[in-house]
Amino acid sequence: MSLTNASPVEAAKAAKSASHVLATLSPDARNSALTAMHAGLAAARDDILAANARDLDLARQAAADGKLSQSLVARLDLSKPGKWEDMLKGILDVRDLGDPVGRVTLRTRLDDGLELERVSCPIGVLLIIFEARPEVIANIAALAVKSGNAAILKGGKESTESFVAISRAISAALDTSQVPNSAIQLVTTRDVIPELLALDQYIDLAIPRGSNELVRYIKNNTRIPVLGHADGLCAIYLEQSADPSMAADVIVDSKTNYPAACNSLETLLVQDAALPTLLPPVARALAAKGVELRCDAVSKAALQQDAPDLTVLDATEADFATEFLSLTLAVKTVSSLSDAIAHINAHGSHHTDCILTSSRKQAEQFMAAVDSSGVYWNASTRFADGTRYGFGTEVGISTNKIHSRGPVGLEGLMIYKYKLRGRGHVSAVYGEGESKKRYVHQRLPLE
Template sequence: MSSTSSEEIAKSAKAAFEASQLISSAERIKALHVIRSELEALKAEILAANHVDLEAAQVEVDAGRMSDSLLKRLDLAKGDKWDSMLQGILDVAELPDPTGTVTYATELDDGLELYRVSCPIGVLLVIFEARPEVVVNIATLAIKSGNAAILKGGKESNRTTLLLSKAISSGLSKTSLPDTYVQTIQTRAEVSSLLQLDQYIDLVIPRGSNSLVKNIQNNTRIPVMGHADGLCSVYLDETADAEKATRVVVDSKIDYPSACNSTENLIVHESLLKTVWPIVAKALLAANVRLLCDPPTLEALESLSPAPENLQSHVQHSDETSYSTEHLSLTLSIISLPSIQSAIKFINSHSSHHTDCIVTESDAAASVFCRGVDSAGTFVNASTRFADGFRYGFGTEVGISTGKIHARGPVGLEGLVIYKYMMRSKDSRGHVVGDFGTGKKQYKHSVIQAKTVPF
């Protein structure tokens, strides 16, 4: 598709966003329910299209061009996936409205009121891979938060996402929201064109591989919310308890190795080399984890008698690249360091500022670690795998951000809103700045108690 039509898509998304600002948020809730019904009505047709996508993907898998795990993620009929996709719409519909909330209100002068009120950001461009239900998840989050959205799924699920998108548009057309409020695009060329249109698109949310995210960050002026790397660490402090250390490290590594919040680097305080480290290492080796060790941690294992299970097959020397590699598998890089200060420096220069954990019995060390480590999540005696919007209690998750502005860590609906300032003069002559100053009126700045804007 040409860049002209990408411009039309972006322009109509912005127009839909602007028009939607004058439609009550109750209509957005209604839209979610109608879309759910449309999806239910189109269920057979959608699952048939999904079956065709799956058959095409199976050919790719058989030819060795696609992974089996990618194929599995395509399947919309598997288990309770369809039902939980529809239930997700109702769950989001019932969350508190993230828009229209006053977060600051002050009377500048008698009859001159200022309100800071949460509002949607504008037009979101969301790019993701493989899993077709993400179209519905993201459309739901966008509609709930009052943002227009342009969605691009993986090409493997094009037939499925086309029909999901049809159901969404058809649902929107039965409400007063514009049916271009949520649009779906199919090609990478369209994405490239859209990334240039910062006059229409306000935020890009990539959800996919490291290379997808980096490529987008390098090719747009539009703000990008997300994370390229998930390089998390666990640090075993000198006071670490052996059982806590073992449980936390093993869970952080093996619970879901390909997730962004699984741990890739383990830092061992050098006082633990002959005490806690061998216990943790044995548990990791028993769990089939491959260990890339620096000389002291390697030596500590080699000197054990009897030799631990899997020592020969699973333990190797690390090199400098080991500590900046996101393994995404049952591999863990290990380094020993002499102090908590050196561990914090190591994490700040090697981790991706996602989530890092200390195992310690010392409150002072916990406090230093949580303040000194510059990451979205700093944990004490808890698995890095807890870094997740659902687990944090947000009900849903837009994604996880390793950026330093706007939203950081797991992002809930509040990451899709910003605020505007509304000001009203109730004075019979209006309010002008020229009436204030030395020898004239002074600003009052008296707090107004308000949760919503009264006009």
């Protein structure tokens, strides 16, 4: 890892060259580098925490002056119980995952002695732009080395001292490994993001880790493919046949388990036939957890009739396009499954949406027709997460329509190449004519 003051274009060129070396290292060489990184960070613990304390002092000052939010200060702090240990354990967890490089996913005999193979390989150079959390740097460096990708890291300025200390430790560790120094680069120069985003000839994938605003800015300002999501506007459709207590449990969990998360519930669609039966117990359960309900006229009237004790606000159209990220929920009445599907496809963010119903038929229709990365039946939207899906680690959650969708694990950092091994085969002898050879196209086992 180099701590670079090089220009963005020099950094990107060096990363591209390094990516070609890194892509050919054995799994053992990549895993050994991760072991060295872990040991190096463990040995540098005191230095890193001291650097982090200096960042924290400045940040607390800025927060006191009203220039920085308290939540950002909290995210900066590496000395919080368990955070350091989690960061270190994460490196070994990534090391111990199955190797994503060199997986054969297709083998076809085109003709005698002419065999085609599709093999997974790294994408190339990743650009990771992140905000305060200093542990991201160790996490991303580990994911990059494991997946054989080079990475350029650009962190928020509030954590500069922490980043530099962590980078030094990782850099020294990688110097004892076969991973080229410039495969992982920390760019510390300020205000270089626009320049980095212009380098689509060297950088193959951008991964923003931070606020919606950061992600949106990056998506709107680069030709480099961006993996991630700007919004998480998740909806639940409450159908009349749903079990009332199950519905209340799932809706409460989806909304209140961690309201600031992208996979939290923002819009509840209630079938009109369910207004008198299901909405009151659900609304009571939400109110008991402190959730503010913003209802359309029909659902408000129903609640005023059947649960007059609850306070309910009026929803505006904008509420159905808002990611509240807080204990506020927009409630809308729909008359049918197809209305619910149409609402979600038009207003949602294609992240994770759920139907609560006891009808398998309606559930399957919902899951087929809703155009989102996650479509759930009778389960909390909060399950949308790489760790919960069993991917071992998570690069992010993607609402893209190509490459990777939903929670993205190491697989999302891979592409493939076709290897063709022949014995001097030429194309001119194949064709439709009488004197021509035909392709065999025999599927071969993947070993």
